[in-house]
Amino acid sequence: MKKKIWIGIGVAALIIIMIGVSAYRTAFAKPLAVEVMEVKQEKISSTLMVPGTLELQEEQNVFPSPELGKVEEILVEVGQQVKKGDVLVRFDDSQLVLEIEQNKISVESGYLRINQLQKQKEHLDSRKKDLSEQIGKKEAEKQLAAEYDQNEMELRLANLDLKQTLLQKEALEERVKDFELISLVEGTVLAVNENATELVTEVQEPLVQVGSLHSMIATGSLSEYDVLKVSNGQKVTIKSDVLPNEEWQGEIIDVASVPQNTGLANPMENQAVQFPIIVQINDGIQLKPGFQLIMEIETEEKEGLVIFSEAVVYEDDKSFVYLVNDGIAHKQEIEIGLTSGERMEVVEGLKAEDTIVLNPSDKVSDGMEVTLE
Template sequence: MKKKIWIGIGVATLIILMVGVSVYRTAFAKPLAVEVMEVKQEKISSSLMVPGTLELQEEQLVFPSPELGQVEEILVEVGQQVKKGDVLVRFDDSQLSFEIEQNKISIETGYLRINQLQKQKEHLDSRKKELSEQVGKKEAEKQLAPEYDQIEMEIKLANLELKQTLLQKEALEEREKDFELTSLVEGIVLAVNEKTTELVTEVQMPLVQVGSLHSMIATGFLSEYDVLKVSKGQKVIVKSDVLPNEEWQGEVIDVASVPQSTGLGNPLENQAVQFPIIVQIDGGIELKPGFQLIMEIETEEKEGLVISSEAIIYENDKAFVYLVNDGIAHKQEVEIGITSGERMEIVEGLSDEDMIVLNPSDKVGDGMEVAVE
């Protein structure tokens, strides 16, 4: 009997001790320290990530031309600054040069012929004066009229022939310009290929490449799902893996209305279509044409409640935050709108100036007392 009493006393003592420890912990334990943030109304924008390629906005490629013949001379070198109208390449114009020399001779002959006829007319005027003293002015004009008519006609024909020859000279000078290819842009010579011939090959290399490094664009493609989100004038942030800590500002300057088909394979199947896009890059960029880029296009901007993505926890495809009121954490379901990096718009579930827990650990629970750091 006594043994049962002692067992009962021991069990009762253990229960009292456990209750006492629990009461002690409850009374003297510190609340869980948490970091919080305030929910604020801010501007937030959604963005679309599109791969792109850096290109020159102003560029000119000069290729060999079978119609112009063999290259006679390349007049520029790599790194040289050129202006619009500067001659880049001159082609062999041997046949044209021969025609120009012939034209020069014809012009000189024409002037000599006219001078000769003018002297003949002056000689006829002298004869007329002498004859007028002998037979009178009217009789002299009558006798010499056929010769005057003849020489006047020859002078007119000579002038017409000279005029025609001068017109031929202008035409030859225009043709001569065709053998000199000039720069259409103001910039720098980026490449010169001395080995390129006038023959067209399967892989045709340009004789000269000219471009402006101060005016760069990024080109890419949009899917049919994304093209409706992008329009001219939208802001763009351009980045590159080559310089990961750098970024450049830009603006959409063109979105194609007609898609470019990129589908391969069975023509009976639906082919993927993509819409070309061009982005103007503001200011200078330290990269070279052909470099691969990432274009972050701002597709929407709005004012809304914005929080950090670090405050969100996900359970069963739902989003929650811990809302702190009077030192107590309350689990609150929220609806997320647009996102921008680590910033998220909260469409429903929070109000302006609410305090929520940042980076909530597994120790945080609904209804738990917390201490704000």
């Protein structure tokens, strides 16, 4: 019996000690230190994330052409700067070369024939002078009239033939230009493929590729659900995994009115409809054509109450923050509107200049006393 009494006394003492410790902690424990932010009225925009590819805005590819014949010469090299109109590739046409040589002979022959007829006329003039002294001017003209007429007719025909030959020469010179492919853009020679001079290949590679490295675009595609949210002039932030700390600005310059052709044989087959878009990059970009990009398209912008996503706690499909008033944390349900990266619009539940807890830990609870860091 005595033993039981002592056990009871011990238990009661332990309980008293635990209550005392708890009371001490409550009385003397320091409030939990928390990091906070102020709710502000700011501009916020919703964004649409779209994968993209970096491409040259101005680009020209020169391919072999069966109509032009074999490649005679590639006149540029990689890295060379070219202007519009510079000859890039010259093609060989043996038949045209033969026609040009024949025309040269015809032109030379025409000039020789005219020169010969002019000398004949000079000879007639000399004979006419001698005869005029012997038999008189009128009689001399009468005797030589037929020869003068013949010389004049032949000289006129020779001039007509030469004129026609010279016109043929001009036409041949124009045809020569057809066998010279010129640059249509001002830029840099990006590739020269000497092995692409053969005319018959399954996958034809360009002989020469020219493009402007100072003018780049990003291309991508939008689903039928997203395409109605995007229009020309909308701002775009461009990022790349290759340079994670860099970003570039751009804007939408083209949204396709019709979806791109997927090439599926069965048009009745279910397929995701995609609408191509083009983004003009405003800044210089340190990437090469073909690099993969992430495009954040700003689809809507408005003024609203803005907080950081790290302040939000989610429970049972509801969103909460801890609102701090007079050193006490109060759990507050909120309604979220637009989101842009780590920024969120609060549609309901807060007002401007409210103070909320950032990164609330499990130690933060409703009604808890807190101190601001």
